[in-house]
Amino acid sequence: MSKSKPILTSSLGRKLVMSLTGLFLCSFLVIHLIGNFQLFANDEGYAFNNYAYFMTHFAPIKVVSYLLYASIVIHAVYALILTIQNKKARPVQYNQYDGKSNSAWNSRNMGILGTVLLVFIATHMQNFWWKYHNDQVPYIEYTKDLNTGTITSRELSASEFTDYLVTTDNGQEVTKARDLYKQVDFTFQNVGLVILYVVAMFALAFHLIHGFQSAFQTVGFNHRRYIGIIRFIGVWVFGVLIPIGFAAMPLYFYFIK
Template sequence: MSSKSKPVLSSSIGKKLIMSLTGLFLCTFLVIHLIGNLQLFKSDDGYAFNNYAYFMTHFTPIKVVSYLLYASIIIHAVYAIVLTMNNRKARPIGYKQYDGQSNSKWNSRNMGILGTIILVFLATHLQNFWWKYHNDQVPYVEYRKDLSTGAITTYELQAADFTEYSVITDNGVEVTKARNLYKQVDFAFQNIGLVALYVIAMAALAFHLIHGFGSAFQTIGFNHKKYVPIIRFLGVWIFGIIIPIAFALMPLYFYFIK
């Protein structure tokens, strides 16, 4: 007598594997996104950041990766919800009566709450920046950069004076016209409520990654004792501390310093 085996990807292990792979892909994106967003700290009126924003939204390979990113966020969130519901069905007794609670860390028991905070943050982030940038709801700017000295002069543009992103050189001066996402960032981060949300979300991201990064490698079977200390170091110090703090500093910089 034979029975049909459950497909791997629909099993509990399969779902965890998909969550791990999508989670690690999102971690890779965090590094790239942080490197680009560090341009916000430059004292150039957004020249570097606005050029970076155009490149990230118009370079075809990056656009393809961005679609994979959106899909990964959705898949990661959906599978997290499914796994959480399945775990609750399999363990009807609450955590307070669960013998393993004392051996589990707070962030591992509350990944659902942390993930929900991050999802709210992502929706707010995309609405304030991604949506407005792609729907022509940000200001326009012209930069004139003296190629001999590197000095940059900034001019605000009216909608009638802007057609599309362009870079031309005229008599030793580089003239760049672009959507001014930098100014939108500056405007958005004058809202203390939005700044608070970003800081709280980055704290949630920190706890989420401290547990999730190492857990993902364990799920995919990459848990050799030789590499575990390196994975733990990356998960705690790089993804759990440095990256969230760097992202949190951006809204704080614009609200308190800029």
């Protein structure tokens, strides 16, 4: 009597988990990009630093962030397992088959693209997430005139800062915050990191062009009525617009800011 494999340990089950975690990560990319667009605001980082505090202290978002970290790890581990399994099942390399020409480059190199993205994520987390959470970024105080909307700022010393604080008095809103905006500006003066971010966004583009559509096929949502719009979103939204949006940030700080 044959025994069926548990769904999560079968090849199909792993592909399903990868698809679901991949789609969750795609939704995060949209939200993250929208929030990070505040880096372009001409307000000395006021909106972005308030956004950074909200994203790291609002309880529901903190829960979602742990799901995000878990999804990244699970997605990467399952991708590695599937890659190893596929190589064992296909000892002869692709270039010995005539079918190579019918297979897109990004679909054959998802492992390489994923590895580039893992290096990027680790670098990104070290430069921003780790330093922000471990009090390794500067401090800043904003004074906003509630009547005119004018914002002025001054750098705070460590002795002047205890925690994020907003007070209002005589039509003036005073905000003390960790200055992640300045950390972003400082980081993107490093040409090596700017190049890494831009290269990573090229990798993200190719990864998503294949992965987005593949995820919908895996979960069974590939009816011919919808496949056109899924392909359009995968290519033009996740393969073009989102990577360009993220790549624009380091380029803006290095060349313009």
